[in-house]
Amino acid sequence: MQADRQPRPARFPRFRARLFALAGGLCLAFASLAAAQEPSTPGVDPWAVYESTWFDTVGVADGLPHSTTTAIVQDKRGLIWIGTFGGLVRYDGYRMQVFGQEPDSYAGAVLPDSYVRALAPLDDGGLLIGTNAGGLVRFDPETMRFHVYPIGPGGTSDGKIFAIGRSHQRGIFWIATERGVDRLDVASGKITHESQTPLDAKGMVPRTFVVAEGKAGNVWAGVDDGLFVRKPGGHFRRVRSSDPVVDEILHDQVWALLEDSAGRLWVGTGQSGAVYIDARGQGHYVPGFSGKDSMARRRTVRAFHETPQGELWAATDGAGVVAYDFATGRVRSLAHDAAMPSSLPGDITRDIYQDTAGNLWVATELGAAHYDPHGRKVFSVLPSPLETHTLSNANVHAVFVDPRGRVWLGLGMGRIDVLDLAKGSMRHLQLGGEQAERDVQAFVVAPDGSIWAGAQGISRIDPDTFELKSSMIPSLDGRLILSMRREGNDILIGGYDGLFRYDTVSGKLIQMRHDEKDPKSLVGDQVRYIVRMPGAWWYATISGISISYDGEPGFVNLFHDPANPDSLPQDYTGSMAFDSHGRLWLGTFGGIAYLDHFNPRGPFRFGLVGAREGLPNTKINALLVDRNDRVWASMANGVAMVDTATHRVADLGIRDGLRIPSYIHRAAAEAPGGELMFGGLGGLTVVRPYWVAPAVGPARLAVTQVSVNDRPLPLREIPRDGGEMALSEHGRNLRVDFALLDFRAPMETHYAYRMDGTDTAWNEVPRGIPPSAIYTNLPSGTYTLRLRATMRGLDGRTVETSVRVVVTPRWYESPWTLLLGIALGVAAFFGLVYLRTLYLRRRAELLQAQVDARTRDLKAANERLDHLAGTDELTGSLNRRRFLEQAERVRQGAAADGIPFSVVLIDIDDFKSVNDTYGHLAGDTVIRETMRVISSMCRADDLAGRFGGEEFILCLPGALAEHALDITERVRHALGAMVMVHGDYRIRITVSAGVAMWRAPESLNSLLGRADDALYEAKNDGRNRTRIAGL
Structure with a gap:
């Protein structure tokens, strides 16, 4: 709801064009003047402090062998590998294959140690695994086995591997161990010890937590007593800073290193937060990010990741994730909030990884959490008592924007939250009296500039001091208020008892109600929405719409007429809005109604966008029209977008950022920046209609696992898109697991499959079941297995892939065997006919005797059945x-x-x-x-x-x-x-x-x-x- 803002009425096109041209010229002139006077500054999103970072968690319930996760990477095929305290997991978004120390480990591949500390993907689809006590391990995708590198001479310096760093040389990796830095050549398997040489700095202790190679070829090592660097051709030397504060930090334990896109080396320490070293070698202290009083709170910084959005994420061992914005210098914390299930599941974080779809993965002690930074077309403002910029109640019943651009949210239990987007603040108000326990469902700006809030009765709020005054209209204290609008000095009030007009000057209150005997009375007593139209007021009720023309007594009523297809589609009506072409859009519980040619006096011939046009739910709670003439509608179970020109419907989903499933009637408004706000059960949904997600590659639909006769194929034999797999003559039972490898909304992705040659139609995979194509007893031949995934959302699309399946024929399925079988069959047929004739003659002799005997048996059986049908089985009495x-x-x-x-x-x-x-x-x-x-x-x-x-x-x-x-x-x-x-x-x-x-x-x-x-x-x-x- 916008303060004193009316639906856009129809305008004459020529006048509107001139008006827009004049306004555009003025805007350009003022913009040029402002640009000449002030330097440009990067735009700051006013919603940034309110937007919730929504994490989805993969935990023990999903198949993890241990809740504590330590490392996350993505292999060449696009699957996620997760290291834990209890083993290693391969994950496709639906299924997990668990590798551990136990004999029942997946495919019989056994790790020497279940505690995985570090992971690194290899170009051949394999993996390097650093364990806590079992040394360095390589996973071979062809043999599905683990190769354990030796420890000691010819192997790693120690069995405890802290980190694995990739070199710029192909196939070379740096290994951080308990006893120093090692170098691995994957092709040859050769391992050399690179630190603790006589020429290295004397103060460099062996215990190395992290090692990284920079773009200039420098090898950086974070050890137990600070940061060391080895330049090409040199030896390890301690890194020092002329700034004594930074130098002290560089002597702390160093656990994390990252060279960002600007060439800065970020250093994460044991207790002193993070600092960075620029390309000139100068160390820099970052307020809020560096020092023991930083947001890391003396917790170890375990990993860094630079996001495409210009933030540096730091994983800490106890303070969650600390994010630093390069552009603004803002430091924020992403931590576990017990009142917010969408928050980070745990604060002990050990790794951060961004997959090819853009998801940011965080390894925590309570599972692997992932966040989609591209799904920000829609975001949520959520409730929590533990944060300052979260809602004070979960349910948003009213949304209102005052003349100053502040957003007022009417919540449950008499609570009101005021969001000042310009200041980035949020104020929580609590109504008193009889309104303290009621839902706040309406706001209006009174003639004196104060804000009136309707719950059970009406309260007044001073817009400057936020002082509250209850019982503005004592006669309405016991009534629930649903809607309010201002007309001059009068306040129009809708509730469950009809319509009220209150004169703020004289204090006079007039009530108007439905009268069945008067066709010009209010169409219904439950007035849910009040809209100012050209020359009239429209009152939306659950019984239709009443129109009150200026200066005319009574109402003109619109309602659903089953005999008239042009009437309202349903009597339960709500919010209304005009688009720029003068079309009126109206939300009803029968779909979205519209008037192509609005005339204040009618006739009103409504069109409908409903289930036939693709609307997923026809119960429309609220709708808004954006500046690009798109209708956004909140429904009973989601939000949809309708193109006003084509009536094309798009159902928003998790990929867009939509998380709140259910919405409240009439709770919607447009923010000053053009964002659309919808009140829901669970928080506030904000739609950015004009936000465009960064371009990413198309999501890949891939085969993730193949089992033949219940035995998994080696990973290297799993076919890619358009590939082929051969089944031997003994392998006729096939199971193909597949998934869309974007990990973004698995429960909203619909899958189907079909095998050309065996299936006549697509086989739909029920929602909630991991997608698999299963076939048994496949005949010999060549088939094409087609796989399909359909995504929900504004950019929802269908992705298909296919693989060839070749089934080798058995010996008896050859053509010569078939011909021989036919000949034998013909001979057997005539032989059987002869034998059958002899048999029938004998049977004819016995038939009559058998008929007589069976007749007697049948009669006895019927008598027995009749007895049983009337007897109770337990007691033997009559039933x-x-x-x-x-x-x-x-x-x-x-x-x-x-x-x-x-x-x-x-x-x-x-x-x-x-x-x-x-x-x-x-x-x-x-x-x-x-x-x-x-x-x-x-x-x-x-x-x-x-x-x-x-x-x-x-x-x-x-x-x-x-x-x-x-x-x-x-x-x-x-x-x-x-x-x-x-x-x-x-x-x-x-x-x-x-x-x-x-x-x-x-x-x-x-x-x-x-x-x-x-x-x-x-x-x-x-x-x-x-x-x-x-x-």
């Missing part, structure tokens, strides 16, 4: 169906000869406790014993059966109610005195009963109903008793 059949015969006989009969319903009291205490088998024993006692009390012509569960029924022909009561009481007392034995248990029960005597010409159902009422009365009177139904 409900057979009992009702025989009881109906008794009733018909009574109706014919006038002999009375009674029906008794008996129910075991508190039978559930028997089952809960002694078990269901004991319950079955109780039911059998109860039926046995009841049957023993019956006469020869009485009917007794199990009515269902723990309920039994008697039909007593010729018995008056008193006789039936006597029999029932005998049964009740017998059961009450009886101890039932089940195993070691001794069980006592009581029963309640209802007796009803038949009264002509009453139906059996009516009689049973009265007996059931009597039983219910017995239960209510305390159980263990009998009651007779009234006649």
